[in-house]
Structure formats: structure tokens, C-alpha cells
Amino acid sequence: MSDISYESWLVMGILSGKRILVTGVLTNSSIAFHVARVAQEEGATLVLTGFGRLSLVERIAKRLPEPPPVLELDVTDAAHLESLASRISEHVDGLDGVLHAIGFAPQTALGGNFLSTSWEDVATAMHASAYSLKSLATAVLPLMADGGSVVGLDFDASVAWPGYDWMGVAKAGLESCARYLARDLGERRIRVNLVSAGPLRTMAAKSIPGFEKFEGVWSQRAPLGWSITDPEPAARACVALLSDWFPATTGEIVHVDGGLHAVGA
Numbered sequence: 391m392s393d394i395s396y397e398s399w400l401v402m403g404i405l406s407g408k409r410i411l412v413t414g415v416l417t418n419s420s421i422a423f424h425v426a427r428v429a430q431e432e433g434a435t436l437v438l439t440g441f442g443r444l445s446l447v448e449r450i451a452k453r454l455p456e457p458p459p460v461l462e463l464d465v466t467d468a469a470h471l472e473s474l475a476s477r478i479s480e481h482v483d484g485l486d487g488v489l490h491a492i493g494f495a496p497q498t499a500l501g502g503n504f505l506s507t508s509w510e511d512v513a514t515a516m517h518a519s520a521y522s523l524k525s526l527a528t529a530v531l532p533l534m535a536d537g538g539s540v541v542g543l544d545f546d547a548s549v550a551w552p553g554y555d556w557m558g559v560a561k562a563g564l565e566s567c568a569r570y571l572a573r574d575l576g577e578r579r580i581r582v583n584l585v586s587a588g589p590l591r592t593m594a595a596k597s598i599p600g601f602e603k604f605e606g607v608w609s610q611r612a613p614l615g616w617s618i619t620d621p622e623p624a625a626r627a628c629v630a631l632l633s634d635w636f637p638a639t640t641g642e643i644v645h646v647d648g649g650l651h652a653v654g655a
């Protein structure tokens with residue numbers, strides 16, 4: 391635990407002095423973009439990773455308060471993962487936190503094809519969306535010698551949703567993966583937690599056929615209400631989990647969904 395006083399935190403920000411890796415920025419609606427923004431406002435030094443369209447990610451990164459370096463990372467590419475720690479260390483001398491904001495499933499795995507999706511397409515979804523939490527965490531372990539926080543983004547996998555299909559199964563895998571990682575990384579003082587967010591209009595959401603059905607459920611049932619265009623609540627929760635303010639919490643899923651998970655029909 392840090393010995394910085396509460397008053398100092400208020401002045402400096404809860405991520406002051408923290409070095410954070412943020413994956414998953416694609417557009418300025420990406421949840422990761424808003425985590426990056428709030429993290430910088432709270433004093434963090436960032437390194438971003440981008441997948442595929444790197445020039446787009448670099449352009450979006452320039453909209454942050456302090457444009458951070460952007461490294462290429464396909465989280466399913468063994469060579470990218472192997473070189474990741476040394477590429478990060480060209481910019482920061484270690485990491486205190488990592489945001490996993492990565493999800494992908496082929497179109498055949500979404501939108502009502504559940505019974506006919508091939509194993510190859512399911513495997514792609516699992517690799518990019520669930521196993522990748524382990525791949526990313528172990529790739530940066532050499533940089534986390536002083537412990538730290540790994541945070542991933544979840545969509546409630548305790549029930550079956552319309553159209554979410556194999557992405558839902560991948561999220562169930564992600565939830566379990568986070569618990570096993572929490573078990574195995576605890577002795578290194580690394581916490582692993584997920585933020586289970588309600589639906590937000592991002593590129594990933596647009597690729598899910600029938601996504602608008604979720605939107606109606608949330609607006610009608612969430613006790614606190616829910617805005618599909620406001621990523622701030624999910625971003626703040628990620629930043630809180632990346633900070634020192636959850637020092638004894640790991641293997642946890644924090645729901646940031648307006649309370650929908652807590653109520654029946």
C-alpha cells in the first residue's frame with residue numbers, strides 16, 4: 391500500500407505515479423478510450439496497444455489529454471506477445487496496471503447461429519476474448535515485479551442473451567479465466583478483476599446482430615437507469631480497480647450496469 395495521504399490523492403489523482411497498459415482503443419467510443427482518458431486525468435502514465443488499424447488508433451490516441459505511445463498487439467499472435475514486455479519497457483520502466491478491453495467473435499458465432507457455428511469460429515472467439523486475458527497478463531508479468539492490477543471487461547455471462555451466442559460463452563470463459571489468474575497471480579500481489587458493463591454503443595457492439603434488443607432491456611429494467619452512450623461509469627470503475635483503492639479485492643466481477651443484474655423481470 392502507498393503511504394500517500396488521502397488529501398494528497400485528492401490533489402494528485404488516484405492513479406498518480408501509476409504506469410498502465412491500455413489495450414482495446416479503436417475509436418473514441420471504445421470503452422478503453424474512456425478508461426485511458428480518465429486514467430490520465432487521475433495522473434497515470436499510459437502505453438496503448440492497438441490491433442490492425444494502427445494509424446486509426448494513433449489518431450484517436452492524439453485526442454487524449456497526453457497522447458501516449460501506441461504499440462502493435464494482436465493478442466492471438468505469439469510473436470507480438472513475446473516482444474511485448476521489451477517494447478513496453480522502451481517507454482516505461484515497469485507496469486502497475488493492465489486493461490484488457492479486447493473482444494472478438496466471427497459473425498458466424500453471433501446473431502442466432504448458435505447451433506451451427508463451427509469449432510474453428512468458436513475457437514477464434516475464445517482465443518481473442520477469453521484466453522487472451524491469460525496471454526496478456528503473462529506477457530507483461532516481467533514488468534509487474536512490484537505487484538499491480540489487471541482489469542478486464544465483461545458482459546454478464548450468467549444468463550443467455552439474444553444474439554450474443556458464442557461471445558457469451560467466451561465471456562463465461564473470461565470470467566473463469568479471471569478467477570484462475572487471480573488464484574495464480576495473488577502471490578505476486580497482482581489482483582485480477584472484471585468490470586461487467588451494461589451495453590454501450592461501440593464498434594464491438596455494432597457487430598452484434600440484434601444489439602438493440604439489449605438496449606431496451608436496460609432502459610426498462612435497470613434500477614438506476616442506463617445510458618448506452620455513456621461509457622464514463624464503466625471507465626471510472628476500471629480506473630478505481632486499477633488504483634490502490636481495491637487493495638484486497640481479486641477474482642471479483644464488479645457490475646457497472648445500472649443494477650440490472652440484481653433484479654428479476
Ligand SMILES: NC(=O)c1ccc[n+]([C@@H]2O[C@H](COP(=O)([O-])OP(=O)(O)OC[C@H]3O[C@@H](n4cnc5c(N)ncnc54)[C@H](O)[C@@H]3O)[C@@H](O)[C@H]2O)c1
Binds near residue numbers: 415420440590594595
Ligand atoms: N460495448 C458493450 O456493450 C460492452 C459491454 C460489456 C463489455 N464489453 C467489452 O468491452 C471490451 C471492449 O469493447 P468495446 O465495446 O469498447 O468495443 P471496441 O470495438 O471499441 O473494442 C474492442 C477492441 O478489441 C480489439 N481486438 C479485437 N481483436 C483483437 C486481437 N486479436 N488483439 C488485440 N485486440 C483485439 C479491437 O481492436 C478493439 O480495440 C470487449 O471485451 C467487450 O466485449 C463491451
